[in-house]
Amino acid sequence: MADRKALGGKKLVIVESPTKMRSIQGYLGDGYQVLSSVGHIRDLADKKDIPADLKKTSVGKYSIDIENGFTPLYVESERGKKTVAELKRALKDADELLLATDEDREGEAIAWHLLQALKPKVPVKRMVFHEITKEAIQAAVEHTRDLDVALVDAQETRRILDRLYGWDVSDVTRRKVGQGTSAGRVQSAATRLVVDRERERMAFVSASYWDIVANATPRDGAPQPFSTRLARLDGAPLARGTDFDDTGALKKAVVVLSEDDARALGAAIEAAGIATVASIEAKPGTRSPKPPFTTSTMQQEAGRKLSMSAKHAMGVAQRLYEKGYITYMRTDSIALSAQAVAAARAQAVALYGDRAVPASPRTYKSKSKNAQEAHEAIRPSGEEFRRPADVASGLDRDEQRLYELIWKRTIASQMSDAAYETTTVVLEIDADGRTASFTASGTVYTFKGFLEAYEEGRDERRGDADSSDDQSLPQLAVGQQVGLTEIEPKGHATTPKPRYTEASLVKALEEKGIGRPSTFASIIDVILERGYVTKRGQALVPSWLAFSVVRLLEQHFTDLVDYDFTAALEDDLDAIARGEQQRVAWLNEFYFGSDRHVGLRNIVDNLGEIDARAINSTPIGDVATLRFGRYGPYLDVPGEEEGSSRIVNVPPDLAPDELTPEKARELIEAPVAGDRVLGVHPETGRTIVVKDGRFGPYVQELVPEPEEPAEPPKRGAKKAVAPKPRTASLFTSMSVDTIDLDQAVRLLSLPRVVGVDPETDTEITAQNGRYGPYLKKGTDSRTLQSEQQLLDITLEEALAIYAQPKYGARAASSALKEFDADPVSGKPIKVKDGRFGPYVTDGTTNVTIPRGQTPDDITFEIAVQMLADKRAKGPAPKRTTTRRTTTRKTPAKK
Incomplete structure (x- = not known):
């Protein structure tokens, strides 16, 4: 057999995502074999996976040997075992291994875990790239590096830290607040931010104030009216919303008009009618473009402009990256490469002319201290950017919208400043002996610059919402007379700080240094999933459960939810990633304590008594x-x-x-709502009432209490059991207030016998089940389209439904989402809507989408992993019935 090396073995390249795998294989050619790890192959062991001989050691509590250098106990998942076996087979025919996982802490850790599992005997190199284009991939092959052990240490430290924090503190929250609660290093700080904002709103005291607005029209020249607002009275400034603090008290000396004052002053101004231009001031100004997107700013803008959640935005960006349309989307950097700057400037000139770009390229300095993780900013991939119109055919709607947002932001970041001029006019009028000063402002852009391409969105703000700056003012001169009309006194009330949205929470987390931008989406997803926060429109509203958890942490784990302490942990993890701190020494200090920190173990061991009722x-x-x-x-x-x-x-x-x-x-x-009596059932003679229960409104047939027997029951006699009252839930179209006796009787008749199938002589019934209304014939059930059909459907209509192929209507309908072929089965993956909700399928294996996720959240990579996990579990075990046998005893001989 010829020597494999003499024949020239292939180089094995391992990436994280199956989508990347196919793209990169095409760029590298036949000399390479590209395979995917499909994310992580192993993780810290769960308690059920810990070997019996270790359960009583320190490893048994956390899957971490805290007594011996915080050594973690890792286990491969079922899918990971299968993946490792496939990679080992491929490695036998390779003469070199290239680990091409993402260039961040998590990607570096995945590469390290692959090394531990595969134990390769061929040369190993680390291959990194920030965009999936032919040029970038070929350059990455030519410029490989060694594995960055410091990055691996930082990720492992983060994972161990989160396990220690989460398992210890969550145990306390479950016992003192309730099952299902948890705590986490970053999730708890994020929850506290939302709760603190709600506390500010609860403590807020509103203040009221009045002002006057009017329309002004020049007496000379063209009659061009403009809006004005009363700003001063006898030289003293009039109160604005920003002049009051959150207790409703004034922060400085201003004139506060009451409603009576404002109306009296308005009448005097209307009587005077004519104001004089007291001053005109014009100020030039410029606005500079914002830098290109980081992970955080992309999530914020996707929320503001596209109404995408942070999680959804990251999922869409992941797909754009894997398809080769944008650069890597997990980055803290705002810097662009030289080729990206040249591409952005060239496209800006082509679209908006030579003046659109400044003489010298703009440079943005990254704020990230972690040089090893300072990737390029998020931008369109390639040496020449593809315009949104050119990529529309290859992307879905959300991908198109996000790509266009990234493309506009990148182009605008290299464009010229916008130039404007703001003119402020002061009008004075004598109102019954008092001098009232009105102001009007107007801004005119003399050069739009980067605003031709893009303008950053804004979060909701407090204070006076005044858009008069956008108006165009006429040519005026000092001393010119102006008529005031449509004089209107207006009342105002100060408002509390707006609740966080996902975009503003992401911004707050980044400003406070809590977590990392790549984790913000998962942080928000966790606090929503736990029920600590719900969404009202775009606003994040904390639940009372969140108040209890945060109160417990503030009183007994003060340091762990302190914003500065949480941010300091992130800085320390960054220092480990840069090789400036040692993993074991840092974990020892965090867990066991030191002069500057109490230590998690000491906090948990000395909690004392916690009053759950007070919490x-x-x-x-x-x-x-x-x-x-x-x-x-x-x-x-x-x-x-x-x-x-x-x-x-x-x-x-x-x-x-x-x-x-x-x-x-x-x-x-409020009066307590009792049971409403609907009447008497015409057949049974029993009273029917409608109730509003814990699981929704329902009707009930009241059963009279059984009469006491005349004589006490004999010893050993069975006690009479009262019959269970019949109940039936109201349809979604019904109301407790409007339901009548006839509707209630029909509801109580369910399940209803529709008729008998003449062919099989089987009874067909209409029933209301957990997943909605349906027909049942023996073991064959069919879904009904509405609840009303339960009462109205005829036997002929039921037989027509059974005559159709089962799920025929659904099979004919188009899938909710379609992806490329599954790497294992080779069949296309689809997201469909089934009887029990949406699910992922490749035609052979079906996986229900978990509660809390929607079809929009499912990417190709997630779908592949879900199918792989389901295959690894194998088919559900069949329920076996053990036949019970009875041994007859031989009767005793007489």
Whole structure:
């Protein structure tokens, strides 16, 4: 057999994603074999995976040997074992191994884990690239490097830190707040941010003030009206929203007009009618473009402009990167390569002319301290950027929108400053002996510059919403007379800080140094999934559960939720990534403590008694106490007798800042809704009532209490069991207030016998189940389109439904999403909507999309991994029935 090396073996390249695998294989050619690890192949062991002989050691608690250098216990997942076996087979025919995972901490760690699992005997090199283009991939092959052990240490430290923090602190939250709760190094700080903002809103005191607006029209020249606002009265400034603090008190000396004052002053101004131009001031200014996108700013802008969640934006960006349209999307850098700067400038000139770019290219200095992770900013890939119109055919709608956003931001970042001139006019009028000064401002752009391409969005802001700066002012001269008309006194009230949106929370996390931009999407996803935060439109509203968890952490784990401490942990992890700190020494200090830090173990061991009732209680003025219990929040109201109390439910959609003492009093004094009697069932003679239960409204047929027997029952006799009352849930189209007796009787008749199939002589029934209305014939069930069909469907209509192929209508419908072929089965992957919800399939293997995720969240990589995990589990074990045999005893001989 010929020597393999003499024949020239292939080089094995391992990437993370199957999508990258196919693209890169085409760029490298036949001399290379490109395979995918499909993400991580192993992780810290769960408690069930820890060997029995280690369960009683320090490893048994965390899967980490904290007594011996914090050595982690890693295990391969079922999918990981299969992947490693495939990679080992491929490695036998390779003469070199190129690890081409992403160039960040996580990617470096995946490469290290591959080395540990594969144990290659051929040369190993680290191959890195920031865009998937032919030029970039070929350059990466030519410029390989060694594995960066410092980056691996930083990622391993982060993983160990999160395990220690999460498992220890979450155990306390579960015992003192409730099952299903958890704590985490970054998630807890993020939750606290949202709760702190709600606390500010709850403590906020609104202040009211009035001003006057009017339309001004020059008396001479062309009559071009413009809007003005009262700014001063007798030289003293008029109050604005920014002049009040959050307690409603003034921060400086200003004139505060009441409604009566404003209306009286408005009448005097209207009587005078004519104002004089007191001053005109014109100021030139410039605006510079924002730098190209980092991970954080991309998430923020995708939220503001495209209404994408952080998680969804990252998923779309991942697909764009893997398809070769943009550079790597996990980056803290705002710097562009020389070829990217040249491409952006050339495209700006082609689109907007020579003046569109400055004489010298713009340079942006990255804020990242981690030089080893300072990638290029997010930009369109290649030496020449593809315009959005040129890529539309290869992308879905969200990919097109995000690509266009990235393309515009990149082009604008290299364009010229915008130039403008702001003119401010002051008008004075004598109003019954008082001098009222009105102001009007107008901004005119003399050169649009980068604004031709792109303008950054804004988060919601407090204060006066005044867009008068955008108006165009006429030519005026000092001393010129101006008529004031449409004089309108306006009342205002100060507002609290707006709630965080995903975009503004991402911005706050980055400003405080909590977490890393690549983790922001998963952080927000966790606090939403845990029920700590819900979304009201774009706003993030904390739940009372979040208040309880945060209160527990603030009182007993003060350091661990301190913003500065959390940010300092990130800085320390960055120092480990740069090789400036040692992993084991740092973990020892964090866990066991030192002069500057108490240590997690010491905090947990010395918690003392924690009053769970106090942790889950929030006073609502002196009216009641909000408590969070097993079934959610409720008001604990003192009763008339000493020591007694009663419970008042809190509406689930009521935000914490809306539960004021006044609202609490309203809930307490509201009449208790009792059962509404609908009438008597015409057949049974029993009373039917409608109720609003914990799981929704329903009707119930009341069963009378069984009469007491005249004589006591004999010993050993079975006790009479009262019949169970019939109940039926209301249809979604029905209401507790409007349902009548006839509808209730029909509901109680369910399940309803529709008729008998004449061919099989099998009864067909209409039933309402967990997943909606359906027909049942023996073991064959068919979904109905509406609940009303349960009451109205005829036998002929039911037989017509059964005459159709099962799921025929669904099979004929188009898939929700379609991807390329699965690397294992070779069949196209689709996301479909099934009877039990959306699922991923390759035609052979089906995987239901987990609760909390939508079809929009599923990428090709996620779909491949879901299918691989399902195959690794194997088919569900068949339920076996053990036949019970009875041995007959031989009767005893007489």
